[in-house]
Amino acid sequence: MPSLSIVMPSMNEEETIKICIEKAHEIFKKYEIEGEVILADNSSDRTAEIAAAMGAKVIGPVKGYGNAYLKGLAHAKGDYIAIADADNTYDLLELSDFLEPLMNGEADFVIGSRLKGTIKKGSMPWLHQYIGNPLLTAMLNLLFNTSISDAHCGMRAFTKDALEKMNLKTRGMELASEMIIEASKSGLRIMEVPITYHPRKTPSKLRSFQDGWRHVRFMMLYRPLPFLLIPGSVVFILGALITGTLLLNGNAVENRMHSFILGSMFLVIGGQTLATGGYIKTYGLVHGMYREGDGGSRKLLNYHSLEKELVAGSLILGAGILLGLKVAWSWASSGYGSLAEVESAVVAMVLAFIGLQLIFSAIILSVMLLEVDTEW
Template identity: 30%
Template sequence: MNKRIAVILPACNEEVTIREVILAFHASIPEASIYVIDNNSKDRTGVLAAGALMEAGIPGRVISEPRQGKGNALRRAFQEVHADVYVLADADLTYPANRARDLMRPVLDGDADMVVGDRHSGGHYSEQNKRRLHGFGNDMVRNLINLFFKSNLRDVMSGYRVFSRTFVKNYAILVEGFQVETDMTLHALDKRFRIVEVPIEYVDRPAGSFSKLNTISDGARVLFTIAQILRYYRPFAFFGSIALIAMLLGLLAGVPVIHDWLTHRYIYHVPLAILAASLGTVSVGMLSIGLLLDGIAHQQQIRYELHLLSQTSEPGDG
C-alpha cells in the first residue's frame, strides 16, 4: 500500500493499560507508527509508553502535552504527526485493537474521510457502560445532531476513529476536552466529509483503571459545543429558534394588551405592552442576524470547498 499509518493514543494517567494497548495495536498493525500523547499524566504513563515502544522496536514516540484535555492532546498530535492514515483510540483497553484494519479499510479504499467505531451496533455497550446518565446524554446529543444535520449516525462520541490525511490537515481543533469527538463529527457533517460507521465491540475499563469523564460537566460542555457549532455553522437555525421563542413569548405577553384595546379602547397592562413590544423587537433582530450570518456561512463553505479542491488538483491542471 505504501501508506504511512499513524496510531494516536492520547493518554492521561493510564499506566495500568498503556503498555498493553501499545502492544495490541502493534500486533494488529505492525507497519504503523505509534504516538502516545502524554497529556499531563501524574503517574508513569509516559515512561512506560516510551519503554514499550523501545523494547518492541515500534516506530513512533511519546509526545508531551502539558495542557490538560483530549482536544489539546489531539491538536498537538495532528500538528506533529504526518501520515496518510490516522488511527485514533483511547489508551484504556476499551476499544479492540484487532478491529483497526476494519476501520482503516474504507479510508484506504477511498470510500471515507472519517471512519467511526460504532459501539452501539457492534456489541453490548449498554451492558458494559456503567454510567447510565452518560449513556442518556450520548443518545440526546446524537439525536440533536441527526436532527439539525439531517444525518443518521449511531455513535457520535466514539473515541475509536480513523481519518484520512485530508481530514486531519483541514480540521481546526478549537475545543480542549472530551467534547472533541462531538466537534469532529459536527465538522465532518458540516464540511461534507464522508463518514462511515463500523460496528465494534466495546469493553469497560479493567480493574484499576479510572475514567476521567464527569457525566454532568462533560455533558454540559458537549451541549455547549453543539450550541456553538449551530451558532457558527447553522446560524439561521440557531438565531431563528431564538427569534421564534421571542415571538411566541411576545404574543403571549401581548394577549392581555390586545384584550384591553379591543374591550376598553385603552391599555391597562402597560408593562406587558412594553414587554411584548421588546420581545417583538428582539425576534426581528434575531431573525435578521440569522439571515445575515447564514449568508456569510454559505460563502465560507464555498471558500472551504475551493480550498479542498486546490489541495487535490494535479500539477499542470488548468
C-alpha cells in the same frame, strides 16, 4: 514516513498503556506498514515513561481532552490517522474495520458505534447509554443533517487529507461533536462501524452533566437559530400580539390584566433570548465558526447597523422614560394614592427594558468586533 498514526490522549493510564501500544504494533505488523503511536499525556504516574520505552512519541504535559487531540494530531505524519483512548476501553485490534474502508477509498472518515456493536457489562453507565448519548446524538443529527448512531464514540479513523479539511479548534470534550460537524460540513464521506466497548480498569474521568452541557453549548454556537433566535422571535411576537391586542381594545386591559402582564413578560423574555442568540452568532462569526451562508449576518454586524441599533435603543428607552414620567406625574397629582395607570406603567417598563437591551447589545457587539474588520 509512517503510513498510519495512532493518537491517544492519556491521564494516569499506566495499567493499560502497555497493552494499547502492543495492539497498535500488531496493527502495523498486520498491514506491514510503518506506523507511529503518539501519546498526548497529562499523567502524574508512569504512563509517559512506559509509552516512551515502547517507542511511542510522548507529548506533554497537555491539559484538556480536545487540546490533547489537537496537539497529538498536529504531530501525526501518517497517510491515515486513528484516534482512541489509552484506557483500553476501545480494542485497537478492531482498527482493521476502520482502515479497510479508508484504504479502499470507500470513506474519508470512519467512526465506531458502541450502540450498534457490543457494550460490555459495567463499561457504560445507563444514563449515558440510554439517555445522554442517544439524546445528544439525535440533536446533532437533526441540526447538522448527519446519520450517526453514537456521536461520542472516541474511536475514529480518517485520512490525512480529511484532517486538513476539518477546522478543529475546541479544546474540551466537545471536540467529539466538532469533528463530526466539521466532517459533515467539509463533505467527507462518513462511515460507521460497530465496535466492542470494554470496562475501564480505573475510575472514569467523565463528568456526565458538565460534559453533556459542553456538547449542547457547542452545538448552540454552531446553530443559534433553532436554539435561541427562532424561539426568541416566537415569544417576542406572541408577547407583542397579546399586549397590542389588549391595548387596542380599550377596556380589555382592565378586564384581563393578568394576560397583559403575561404578554409584557413574553416581550421581555423574547427580547433577552434574541439578544443572547445575537451574541452567540457574533462570537461564531468573529472566530470563523461558519464557512458559508452567513452573508446576511455579516452585513448586520457592520458599523452603520450598530449605530442604528444605538439610535433605535435610545429612542425606545426615551419613549419608555417619557411614558413613565407621565405615569409618575399622574400619580403625584392624585396625592400618591392607588396607581390608576397600571397598563401605562407596564408599557413604560417594557419599552425601557427593550431600549436598554438594544443599547447594551450594540455596545457588546461592538466590543466583540473591535479586533475585526467590521466591513467584512
